[in-house]
Amino acid sequence: MxxxxxxxxxxxxxxxxxxxxRGGYAPQFIECEMSExxxxxxxxxxxxxxPLDVQNRLQPKMELVPxxxxxxxxxxxxxxxxxxxxxxxxxxxxxxxxxxxxxxISVLGNEGLIGVxxxxxxxxxxxxxxxxxxxxAYRLPSRQFKDEVNRHSEMLHLxxxxxxxxITQMSQTAVCNRHHSIDQQLCRWLLLSLDRLPTNxxxxxxxxxxxxxxxxxxxxxxxxxxxxxxxxxEYSRGRIRVTNRPKLEQMSCECYAVVKKETxxxxxFAVQVIALx
Amino acid sequence: MxxxxxxxxxxxxxxxxxxxxRGGYAPQFIECEMSExxxxxxxxxxxxxxPLDVQNRLQPKMELVPxxxxxxxxxxxxxxxxxxxxxxxxxxxxxxxxxxxxxxISVLGNEGLIGVxxxxxxxxxxxxxxxxxxxxAYRLPSRQFKDEVNRHSEMLHLxxxxxxxxITQMSQTAVCNRHHSIDQQLCRWLLLSLDRLPTNxxxxxxxxxxxxxxxxxxxxxxxxxxxxxxxxxEYSRGRIRVTNRPKLEQMSCECYAVVKKETxxxxxFAVQVIALx
DNA sequence: TGCCATCTGTGCGTTATCGCACATAGCGTT
DNA sequence: AACGCTATGTGCGATAACGCACAGATGGCA
Numbered sequence: 001m002x003x004x005x006x007x008x009x010x011x012x013x014x015x016x017x018x019x020x021x022r023g024g025y026a027p028q029f030i031e032c033e034m035s036e037x038x039x040x041x042x043x044x045x046x047x048x049x050x051p052l053d054v055q056n057r058l059q060p061k062m063e064l065v066p067x068x069x070x071x072x073x074x075x076x077x078x079x080x081x082x083x084x085x086x087x088x089x090x091x092x093x094x095x096x097x098x099x100x101x102x103x104x105i106s107v108l109g110n111e112g113l114i115g116v117x118x119x120x121x122x123x124x125x126x127x128x129x130x131x132x133x134x135x136x137a138y139r140l141p142s143r144q145f146k147d148e149v150n151r152h153s154e155m156l157h158l159x160x161x162x163x164x165x166x167i168t169q170m171s172q173t174a175v176c177n178r179h180h181s182i183d184q185q186l187c188r189w190l191l192l193s194l195d196r197l198p199t200n201x202x203x204x205x206x207x208x209x210x211x212x213x214x215x216x217x218x219x220x221x222x223x224x225x226x227x228x229x230x231x232x233x234e235y236s237r238g239r240i241r242v243t244n245r246p247k248l249e250q251m252s253c254e255c256y257a258v259v260k261k262e263t264x265x266x267x268x269f270a271v272q273v274i275a276l277x
Numbered sequence: 278m279x280x281x282x283x284x285x286x287x288x289x290x291x292x293x294x295x296x297x298x299r300g301g302y303a304p305q306f307i308e309c310e311m312s313e314x315x316x317x318x319x320x321x322x323x324x325x326x327x328p329l330d331v332q333n334r335l336q337p338k339m340e341l342v343p344x345x346x347x348x349x350x351x352x353x354x355x356x357x358x359x360x361x362x363x364x365x366x367x368x369x370x371x372x373x374x375x376x377x378x379x380x381x382i383s384v385l386g387n388e389g390l391i392g393v394x395x396x397x398x399x400x401x402x403x404x405x406x407x408x409x410x411x412x413x414a415y416r417l418p419s420r421q422f423k424d425e426v427n428r429h430s431e432m433l434h435l436x437x438x439x440x441x442x443x444i445t446q447m448s449q450t451a452v453c454n455r456h457h458s459i460d461q462q463l464c465r466w467l468l469l470s471l472d473r474l475p476t477n478x479x480x481x482x483x484x485x486x487x488x489x490x491x492x493x494x495x496x497x498x499x500x501x502x503x504x505x506x507x508x509x510x511e512y513s514r515g516r517i518r519v520t521n522r523p524k525l526e527q528m529s530c531e532c533y534a535v536v537k538k539e540t541x542x543x544x545x546f547a548v549q550v551i552a553l554x
Numbered sequence: 555t556g557c558c559a560t561c562t563g564t565g566c567g568t569t570a571t572c573g574c575a576c577a578t579a580g581c582g583t584t
Numbered sequence: 585a586a587c588g589c590t591a592t593g594t595g596c597g598a599t600a601a602c603g604c605a606c607a608g609a610t611g612g613c614a
Contacts, residue, residue, distance in 0.1 A: 095452045098531055103455045105448045120441035121434055122543050126535060127448060153427070157398055164397035167444060171382045171404060174451035175372045178380045178491040181600075205561065214455040216602060221562060237561055237610055254375055258403060266399050458570075482591065493572060498592060514580055514591055 039064060041138050043087035045111045045270040046162060054152050062138040067091070069203070073114050073129040080123060082139040083115030089135030090196045092212060093127045103177065103214035104189075106169040107132065109196025111263070111270040116163050118142045119149045119156070132204070132212070133197065165266045172255045180253040182215050186223040187252030189213060190233070194242055195260070195272050201241045227251070316341060318415050320364035322388045322547040323439060331429050339415040344368070346480070350391050350406040357400060359416040360392030366412030367473045369489060370404045380454065380491035381466075383446040384409065386473025388540070388547040393440050395419045396426045396433070409481070409489070410474065442543045449532045457530040459492050463500040464529030466490060467510070471519055472537070472549050482515040504528070 041059060042048040050058070067073075067089040074080055076096065084091070091114050093105040105127055108114070114137075117125045123142075140148075149156045176185055189212065193202050206224060210217040224240070227233045232244045232251065242248055249256065264271050318339060319325040324332065344350075344366040351357055353373065361368070368391050370382040382404055385391070391414075394402045400419075417425075426433045453462055466489065470479050483501060487494040501517075504510045509521045509528065519525055526533065541548045 093448075095448055097452065097456060101456050103452045105451055116444075117441060119437065120444075121438040122441040122539075125441075125448075126445055126539055150430070160396065161398040163440070163444075164394060164399040164402075167393075167397075167440075167447065168403055170444065170447045170451060171370075171372055171402075174382055174447060174454050175374065175380045175491070177451055177454040179374060179378050207561075214452070217561095218563085218603090219601065221564090225563080235562095262399075262403055484591075494591095495573090495593085496571065498594090502593080512592095 039087050039136050041085070041087075043110055044085040044113075044138060045267070046113055046158060047085050047138065049158055049267075049269045051152075051154055054148070054155055058140065058148060061144050062140050064136055065139050067131045067135055067137050069131055069134040071131045073131070074124075075128050076126050077124050080115045080118050080142050082141055083113055083118055083145045084129075084137040084139045085113050086110050086135065086137040088198070089131055089137055090133035090193060091137075092130055092132045093125075094130050094212070095127050101214065102211050103173075104212040105173060106166055107189075107192050107196070107212075108166070109133075111196070111267060111272075112162055112166065113159070115142065115145070116159070116166060118145055119159055120163070132208075133193070133202065161266045165263045168262045168266075169259050172259050176253060176255040177214070180255065182213065182219045183223045183226060184251070184253035184255075185213055185215075186220060186227070187248055188256040190240070190242060190248060191245075191252055191256045192259070194245070200243075200245070201239060203239055205238045316364050316413050318362070318364075320387055321362040321390075321415060322544070323390055323435060324362050324415065326435055326544075326546045328429075328431055331425070331432055335417065335425060338421050339417050341413055342416050344408045344412055344414050346408055346411045348408045350408070351401075352405050353403050354401050357392045357395050357419050359418055360390055360395055360422045361406075361414040361416045362390050363387050363412065363414040365475070366408055366414055367410035367470060368414075369407055369409045370402075371407055371489070372404050378491065379488050380450075381489040382450060383443055384466075384469050384473070384489075385443070386410075388473070388544060388549075389439055389443065390436070392419065392422070393436070393443060395422055396436055397440070409485075410470070410479065438543045442540045445539045445543075446536050449536050453530060453532040454491070457532065459490065459496045460500045460503060461528070461530035461532075462490055462492075463497060463504070464525055465533040467517070467519060467525060468522075468529055468533045469536070471522070477520075477522070478516060478518045480516055 041062060047055065073084055073091065086109055088110060090107060090109045092107045094102050095105055096102045114129045117123060149159060176188060189209065194200060206220040207217045210220045224235060232248050234241045234243055318336060350361055350368065363386055365387060367384060367386045369384045371379050372382055373379045391406045394400060426436060453465060466486065471477060483497040484494045487497045501512060507524065509525050511518045511520055
């Protein structure tokens with residue numbers, strides 16, 4: 001399969017060793033165009049939705065950090081030292097079982113935050129947060145985040161709404177895992193990722209997608225082959241380009257639409273303009 | 278299979294028509310011994326964990342309502358008029374798909390409440406809340422519940438902790454749906470139900486269990502047959518008695534233990550004394 | 555230019571679960 | 585005591601996904 005992808009430069013180190021259990025993946029990164037698109041806290045839609053005075057209070061306390069692919073923001077059971085507000089990165093919440101098998105619980109980008117357990121009170125969760133698409137995030141020490149949430153009820157209510165959206169996605173994942181085929185789930189997964197990216201191209205091997213979906217790599221290969229035959233995607237060695245998004249949506253199970261609709265309802269400020277393939 | 282179950286009296290009407298999509302189930306109820314065990318708000322462990330002054334404020338606003346098997350407390354998309362604090366009933370959060378297939382997202386008893394979406398801000402969810410084991414619950418109008426939560430930060434924090442426990446269970450359900458066999462999942466499901474009942478006997482047909490697990494009824498029949506052969510359970514026509522709980526735990530997947538441990542961590546006041554089979 | 559790690563494609567037997575059909579059994583009602 | 589509804593048991597072919605093995609393709613790098 002000869003597909004042209006524009007060349008990219010490696011600008012961030014990877015930390016994938018032992019992080020993606022099955023794979024030995026060492027990918028490259030799309031250059032982050034810092035000069036053209038300055039990364040501000042407002043790139044995160046939750047931060048942007050806060051009242052201006054709260055934004056101003058938070059700004060000096062936050063720190064912009066790069067999130068290379070495969071970086072683990074926290075491990076199951078870890079006490080969370082910071083919460084992260086992605087600006088252009090994508091993070092998966094992944095559950096890893098005793099035998100090493102895994103499954104994605106939810107995925108989030110600049111519409112969300114990593115670390116709801118901080119204000120939920122548990123301080124840790126049973127899942128792992130792992131960077132699925134490299135980029136940046138603003139982070140805030142948990143302690144200060146908690147103070148702000150307790151001080152500004154508007155911030156609390158925003159976080160709670162986001163948490164409900166997260167719950168919706170988790171529920172739907174459970175249902176999808178039960179009832180839908182790998183083909184359909186791949187479509188759902190691609191759409192969820194696509195919604196959190198500025199382009200229609202994702203940097204992700206089939207091996208990693210398989211880890212996220214909790215299925216065999218070969219299963220993803222087969223499903224991706226079908227999507228290619230249908231003219232929906234093109235791909236090559238860790239890059240996937242969606243060329244027909246409407247058809248992708250059509251081939252997906254209802255789960256994508258349900259989650260999208262509910263997320264848009266709960267977080268109307270985060271309604272995304274979809275990049276047409 | 279000749280198993281003796283103590284006779285029971287029907288004391289509550291059922292509302293199962295069209296509520297459990299696949300089944301035409303019309304079961305009886307175990308008599309609720311009101312006189313021996315007065316039902317007080319403190320039977321619900323969340324209510325019991327509140328500061329006394331808050332309990333006293335809430336008490337007159339709450340109403341004790343019977344929850345017959347199969348009753349739908351809310352439907353997907355419904356605006357929640359009340360939140361429910363079960364005292365001795367069990368409620369499942371169930372997702373019902375477009376084609377009628379379903380899957381349980383989580384289950385809760387007197388350690389929880391139905392209606393987290395009220396203080397999360399969404400006012401509705403994409404799931405259905407349905408009574409899985411008849412009993413009672415105290416309910417509180419959503420409006421008043423919200424006021425109390427906003428007024429008493431202690432109450433808010435308690436609810437948030439419970440919500441995190443709920444999230445943990447949802448996540449684990451997603452993983453379990455992906456990776457574990459029907460046999461294992463049945464064990465998990467029985468244990469989760471058992472923990473929320475005062476006895477080691479549950480009133481539930483295999484058909485309904487299949488609905489909860491999102492699998493075929495025949496699959497549950499087979500799995501239950503194996504458990505019986507192993508001497509773990511006895512059952513007959515809508516009643517299941519667990520006779521060897523340790524073995525049941527041993528045959529379950531890790532998911533039960535993970536959820537239990539995390540729930541106990543988050544809600545230490547709700548640690549349950551397990552009825553030995 | 556050629557090497558080589560790694561990503562993707564494919565085949566094949568095995569297994570779990572499904573969907574359907576129908577048989578058997580338990581229990582309340584007449 | 586017989587009936588009938590409902591719950592449970594069982595068999596069977598179809599299917600989806602699995603685990604494994606290995607072939608082929610790609611692209612970075614020496």
